[in-house]
Amino acid sequence: MSLSKNVAPYLPFLRRYARALTGSQASGDSYVAAVLEALIADPAAIRDNANPRIALYRSLSKLWGSIGINRHGETAQPGWETTVQGRLSSIPGPARQVFLLQAVEGFNRQETAEILDRSEVDVATLHDEASRQISEMISSDILIIEDEPLIAIDLEDIVSSLGHRPIGVARTHQEAVKMVREHAPQLVLSDIQLADGSSGIEAVNDILKQIDVPVIFITAFPERLLTGERPEPAFLITKPFSPDMVKALIAQALFFDMRSRKAA
Known part of the structure; x- marks a missing residue:
């Protein structure tokens, strides 16, 4: 071969x-x-x-x-x-x-x-x-953009178990932008496909116009994102995911966040 x-x-x-x-x-x-x-x-x-x-x-x-x-x-x-x-x-x-x-x-x-x-x-x-x-990393406010209820519940549970605060679950592009405007999260977990047929990537692009925040994308098809042909996410969770996978990526994203505080 x-x-x-x-x-x-x-x-x-x-x-x-x-x-x-x-x-x-x-x-x-x-x-x-x-x-x-x-x-x-x-x-x-x-x-x-x-x-x-x-x-x-x-x-x-x-x-x-x-x-x-x-x-x-x-x-x-x-x-x-x-x-x-x-x-x-x-x-x-x-x-x-x-x-x-x-x-x-x-x-x-x-x-x-x-x-x-x-x-x-x-x-x-x-x-x-x-x-x-x-585990010593300081807790953060996290927005979840996910249109599948069961997956959203799993993500909320994982985020909470790590000591972070899920500020809400957005199912659509519009909901996501509205929640960011109201709560200013320190991290965003975003699916690629949303309930209104819009793209999670488009929602994140609009969010980044409001605040500078690290983003973790969630997808069942990483090969569609990681092509090397355009700007792509540094942090990516592949479905089906494990709690350890989410934990690792959240920690890495917050680690590189310009505004994350040092662990106590």
């Missing part, structure tokens, strides 16, 4: 991971591009590995630990990205990697250990460290 066919199915998810790790679409995509360049130069890393997905994430992990990439896209970056470098020092990189690999990307402990070239004991310790840091 050719290199492109071997890695293509995993690239949307690798981009998701890289963006959550760096807090930036531009930086995350730059790291993924560097991974692809390295694999083109030496395809044996994929060809000789029984699991090409693990090989991809392993290559990105090695690059992330050895080089700094700071390429800027043509579009303006959200204001909260300007403080990424200062925030990164708060949670150790390896712990952040472990938590994202397991909670968001779905790797088990053994696979995570292989990706990071660490022992499973180290991985367990780092996961506990990340969870502890995340």
Whole structure:
């Protein structure tokens, strides 16, 4: 099988991971591009590995630990990205990697250990460290934009269990904009398709004209968003989601938020 066919199915998810790790679409995509360049130069890393997905994430992990990439896209970056470098020092990189690999990307402990070239004991310790840091994050007001009642209830329960405050559930574009105007949330969780037939992306674009707030998109089809062809979300939850996945992404989004306060 050719290199492109071997890695293509995993690239949307690798981009998701890289963006959550760096807090930036531009930086995350730059790291993924560097991974692809390295694999083109030496395809044996994929060809000789029984699991090409693990090989991809392993290559990105090695690059992330050895080089700094700071390429800027043509579009303006959200204001909260300007403080990424200062925030990164708060949670150790390896712990952040472990938590994202397991909670968001779905790797088990053994696979995570292989990706990071660490022992499973180290991985367990780092996961506990990340969870502890995340649990100490200050509570925030969160708006949920979701038209499916059961999913909205699940999200409200998860948000509340983390110590955050769901300010309400918007089912339509208009409701979402109205709630933001009334409550000014510190984070937005938004589905892509809304009850009135409008797009969650359009609703978020209108929201961002009012306030500068981190956004996490929710979709069953991440490959439709993570194409690399236009500005895309740094934070993305894939349906069906687990509480740990939501927890990890909320923590990451608030971590990179320009206005988030330091944990007490």
